[in-house]
Amino acid sequence: MTVPFEKYHGTGNDFLIIDADEHTVPDRGELARRECDRTDGVGADGILFLALEEAFQPPRVVMTLVQPDGETAPMCGNGARCAAEWAMQRTGTDSVMIDTQAGTLRADRTDDGVAVEMTELTFDPAGIPVDADEGVFEEEIEGLEVTMVNTGVPHAVSFVDDVDDVDLETVAPPVRHADVFPRGTNVTVASPDGDGGFSQRTYERGVEGETDSCGTGAVAIAVVARRLGYTDADPVEVRPPGGDLQVSFNDRGRAMLAGPVEHEFDGEVSVEPPIEP
Numbered sequence: 488m489t490v491p492f493e494k495y496h497g498t499g500n501d502f503l504i505i506d507a508d509e510h511t512v513p514d515r516g517e518l519a520r521r522e523c524d525r526t527d528g529v530g531a532d533g534i535l536f537l538a539l540e541e542a543f544q545p546p547r548v549v550m551t552l553v554q555p556d557g558e559t560a561p562m563c564g565n566g567a568r569c570a571a572e573w574a575m576q577r578t579g580t581d582s583v584m585i586d587t588q589a590g591t592l593r594a595d596r597t598d599d600g601v602a603v604e605m606t607e608l609t610f611d612p613a614g615i616p617v618d619a620d621e622g623v624f625e626e627e628i629e630g631l632e633v634t635m636v637n638t639g640v641p642h643a644v645s646f647v648d649d650v651d652d653v654d655l656e657t658v659a660p661p662v663r664h665a666d667v668f669p670r671g672t673n674v675t676v677a678s679p680d681g682d683g684g685f686s687q688r689t690y691e692r693g694v695e696g697e698t699d700s701c702g703t704g705a706v707a708i709a710v711v712a713r714r715l716g717y718t719d720a721d722p723v724e725v726r727p728p729g730g731d732l733q734v735s736f737n738d739r740g741r742a743m744l745a746g747p748v749e750h751e752f753d754g755e756v757s758v759e760p761p762i763e764p
């Protein structure tokens with residue numbers, strides 16, 4: 488049998504979206520491993536399974552991201568922005584709430600895209616998690632000087648002179664798999680633009696490679712840069728290869744992630760039918 492999907496991307500971080508209310512996929516991990524493959528499948532950084540609750544004001548959408556390795560990620564900044572656009576299109580609203588494993592986010596339409604209020608972030612080792620007695624700030628792990636933060640998912644953030652000079656596919660995997668991270672980590676490098684903003688590159692856990700953009704990574708750069716005194720800009724402009732993101736801070740002290748979202752195309756994928764009882 489086949490299941491329809493809609494393909495979205497947020498600054499190049501791309502996802503197949505499947506309506507989880509309408510379509511049952513018995514083995515989500517198998518589907519993600521097969522269809523996220525950029526050679527033999529549709530090609531994407533993950534599959535978002537979305538279940539809409541239209542009765543609420545604003546409407547709610549339950550978001551589950553299954554990554555190309557078949558595992559579930561608790562949170563995804565760009566995925567949340569794509570999920571919000573999908574839900575806003577379906578409900579004709581300009582605001583939605585998104586339920587993730589890392590917490591509930593509010594998302595609003597902006598002039599040029601979608602902004603989400605991120606979940607609470609932490610530098611606490613237990614919350615990242617990292618096996619350390621105190622917060623990890625500018626410490627060398629597997630050859631890279633990193634600061635550890637959890638912005639919904641863990642990021643090892645490293646500031647360098649020029650992100651384009653970093654051989655990320657070589658430098659990142661030892662950090663991503665370092666023993667001190669019981670659940671692994673994303674690895675994000677950033678270089679200052681001299682104007683309070685940063686260029687970004689991220690090697691993503693679950694994708695096991697570099698993506699064109701990572702929303703939790705952009706927020707990680709902004710909060711770590713502010714914490715270390717590298718910027719006092721608000722919003723902080725963060726530029727991954729796939730487009731420009733803005734990270735601002737609201738009066739609740741929460742980070743807001745904003746940027747464009749695009750609907751690319753629709754299609755169908757084949758799945759095994761559910762086993763009848």
Ligand SMILES: N[C@@H](CCC[C@H](N)C(=O)O)C(=O)O
Pocket residue numbers: 500554560562563564565566640641673691692693694698700701702703704
């Ligand atoms: N691309 C995402 C992050 C997705 C989760 C990450 N790969 C993980 O496993 O922690 C984003 O935009 O935040």
